[in-house]
Amino acid sequence: MITELEVKDLLRRGGYIADETISTAVFLALRMEKPILIEGPPGVGKTGLAKTLSEVMDFPLVRLQCYEGIDEGKALYDWEYGKQLLYTQLLRTQLDSYLSESADLRAAVERLSAEESLFFSRNFLVQRPILRSFLSEKRSLLLIDEIDRSGDEFEALLLECLSDFQVSVPELGVIPARNRPLAILTSNGTRMISDALRRRCLFLYIGYPEFDREVAIVRSRFPELCEGLALQMVEFLRKARELNLRKPPSVSETLDWAQVLSILHTKQLTPEVVANTVGVIAKHQADLQQVNELAAQMMG
Amino acid sequence: MERIITRFVTALRERGIRVSPGESLDAVQALTFGGLSGRESVKALLRLTLVKNVNDIPAFEEVFDRFFSTGQQNTLGLDAMDLLTALIHIVEGEQLKAEEHRTREKDDPLLIVDEEVTAEDLENLLAMEESDDESAGAEIMVQLDGHRGKMEAPSPSDYYMKSPPTVAFQPSSSKPKVAPFTPEELADMQEVVSRMLVRIRKDVKRMKELESRGKLHVIRTIQKNYRHGMVPFLLSLRRKRKEKPRLVVLCDVSYSVSHATRFMLLLLHTLQNRLMHVRSFVFNRELAEITPMLRNMPVNCLLETIDRGDIVNLDDNSDFGNVFVEFKKKHLENMRGKPAIIIMGDARNNYNDANEWALEEIREKAGYMLWLTPEERETWHRGDCLMELYGTFCDRVEVVRDVDELSRMVEDLFYTLYDHHDTRSWKGRHREQKDEEPQDYRSYYTRKGGAAPAFDATVRRQW
Helix, strand or coil: CCCHHHHHHHHHHCCCCCCHHHHHHHHHHHHHCCCEEEECCCCCCHHHHHHHHHHHHCCCEEEEECCCCCCHHHHCEEECHHHHHHHHHHCHHHHHHHHHCCCCHHHHHHHHHHCHHHCCCHHHEEECHHHHHHHCCCCCEEEEECHHHCCHHHHHHHHHHHHHCEEEECCCEEEECCCCCEEEEEECCCCCCCHHHHHCCEEEECCCCCHHHHHHHHHHHCCCCCHHHHHHHHHHHHHHHHCCCCCCCCHHHHHHHHHHHHHCCCCCCCHHHHHHHHHHHCCCHHHHHHHHHHHHHHHC | CHHHHHHHHHHHHHCCCCCCHHHHHHHHHHHHHHCCCCHHHHHHHHHHHHCCCHHHHHHHHHHHHHHCCCCCCCCCCCCHHHHHHHHHHHHHCCCCCHHHHHHHHHHCCCCCCCCCCCHHHHHHHHHHHHCCCHHHCHHHHHHHHHHCCCCCCCCHHHHHHCCHHHHHHCCCCCCCCCCCCCHHHHHHHHHHHHHHHHHHHHHHHHHHHHHCCCCECHHHHHHHCHHHCCCCCCCCECCCCCCCCEEEEEEECCHHHHHHHHHHHHHHHHHECCCEEEEEEEECCCEEECHHHHHHCCHHHHHHHHHCCCCCCCCCCCCHHHHHHHHHHHCHHHCCCCCEEEEECCCECCCCCCCHHHHHHHHHHCCEEEEEECCCHHHCCCCCECHHHHHCCCCEEEECCCHHHHHHHHHHHHHHHHCCCCCHHHHHHHHHHHHHHHHHCCCCHHHHCCCCCCCCCCCCCCC
16 A cells, blocks of 8 residues: 555656645545545646646546536536437337337337336446546546536535445436546635535645745756756745735746746846746736836845 | 544634534544654644634644643643642632642742632622612613613614713724724624625526526527437527626725725625626725725725725715715716616715715716615714715615625615516515515614614614
8 A cells, every 4th residue: 555655756756746735635535535625826736736646646537627507417427318319210110110019009108118228328328527537447536626616506416426436317326436536626715615525525725835845846847947046036936925916926837937947048037037037927917016126126 | 542533623623613523533544544653744634634624724733733732731831630629729618828829829820819719709790790780870770771672782873962971982983993804703794795695696597597588599509409410409598688787886984884884895895706896985085996906905904904094094084075076077987887886874974065966966877876874864864964965866775784784785786786677576586585584684673663772872882
């Protein structure tokens, strides 16, 4: 069985620098077969964690992007009406002969209803992401992304799936998961997730990383960047987060910026460099100016 | 280990974190898997399984550090037995010996037991709280009599009728020193708002469904049913397009109504972007728009900014007439559509020009005008209150005094706006719902024209 340190190591090999809490959460989720609910500001690597995990653990990734109005037809399963219709058309002659044996209409209906399961069988069931991950041959990773965008109804729908790893289809009965997937739910916290769902999950909050971890993240992704610059830019971005920006720069912005700086072969941060590349870290008109001012103040 | 976890969970619950039995089972299971390899890892394990809310994390850390503190002694450094004997001494009425007390005091200055405290003292203390006879003073009795037999909370209306000494004890109205919301208040409000939001959303969905009952959209129906071999399983109907309602709010931020205002701002901006467009203004003597700030700033920060007087000067007296003229001049032209306008304030103009013509012009441009005041109708003609005058230009004037009432008002208004050209059936349903509602709200009585109480012990308790 995998241990906590191995999880951390695996993630590191996949290019994801995890802290203690993150690796513990993943380890627990694997052992206890419980979903993880990850909350945190945008761009700190919530979805990235899921992707990396699916890579390093070799779990096929099944992704479900939530949006307002998502329902079971999009998330769990759906009936393939077209195919059902087509089959009835094609089987018409057989059906005719089959039904012609019955004496009257009542008998014909009875006869047909005895075969009803034919039309509501797995053949006609379209597997949507959740069911697909439940029925996959290998253990998969089910990523339910940005759950806060969906409605309360959808959350309620997830309760059964996530606590018992089964899907109830009225016509077929309960379909249990063949392999319990590692389920990861992410939320940006725009809406409060109900307590019922929270109780079924391990709750992991990923905030902005500590200084050392952020430097390590930058260094692991962009080894060509010189260390002094990495330290300098992380320090700068941490200061920028303390400003009251509309959209504080996140880890994804850090990485974007690191990429830009490495393309430009920058050796050291100066106010000019910041001014030229400010669009990577600040995403609002009002923020641009504040970031520039900070640069002038810190390096000028 | 189970026992330790149970006790830890109890400690968490005492601190206000909700932990279910299932979660504590999870925690035990997690610890068996994860092992007790180190303090940090145990902390992480427990946090992952027991805490399900970001806001609870600091509280968890605190409880964890206290519960599993490194030293042997508990936090106060007291011996439990010592405390117990002290308690027994007090309960039994036995006085502590002076030297015993002194030694204890030397050991732990945190526990200071007054030598003089005896059981009689405690009894006296209890007796004091309970006395409600003549001994408590004639004045209170009179006040109590004033409320006897009425199931009403005292209203804030007669603030202005108070005799000077009583008024002097109230926070001075010229100093707008209102603390920002406490986290609990904020959570409370957010709960009220989110409950309301759920209700409204459900109804909006209903209304939209009703709305979509219309002519068949032939092309879209065919497109939709292509996969079914053109058999129209799914219908698509032409939808009437409707815009989100527009709302303009003018809030008085002078001390007299500031709490109501605060809640109002919070409320409207939760609704904003989801269900309607809101533009918010605050005013005292001058007017300022705060819509963009509300979008970018946490509510509490903004309120602090308002309190510091950075947005509008709070030392001035409010001047409604001036504000209306200013609003008409600067903003009325830029308003799109026919917005509903809510004005929140007590209409106490401090004897400035009324400028009711400006309000009339605003009225012409507005689709609907609602005035919310915290003052009772009885006091509208007293002093500098222009409510009667301004009221004539409004579609509706309402008295609101607490969070519940206010949220209901806004909900009401929302339905009025959304409902403009909607089906009868919906309106009927809503009316029914409204008739049921009053029982839920404690202070609904005033709407039915109840007389204001003659005396008032707790001036503006609600706000």
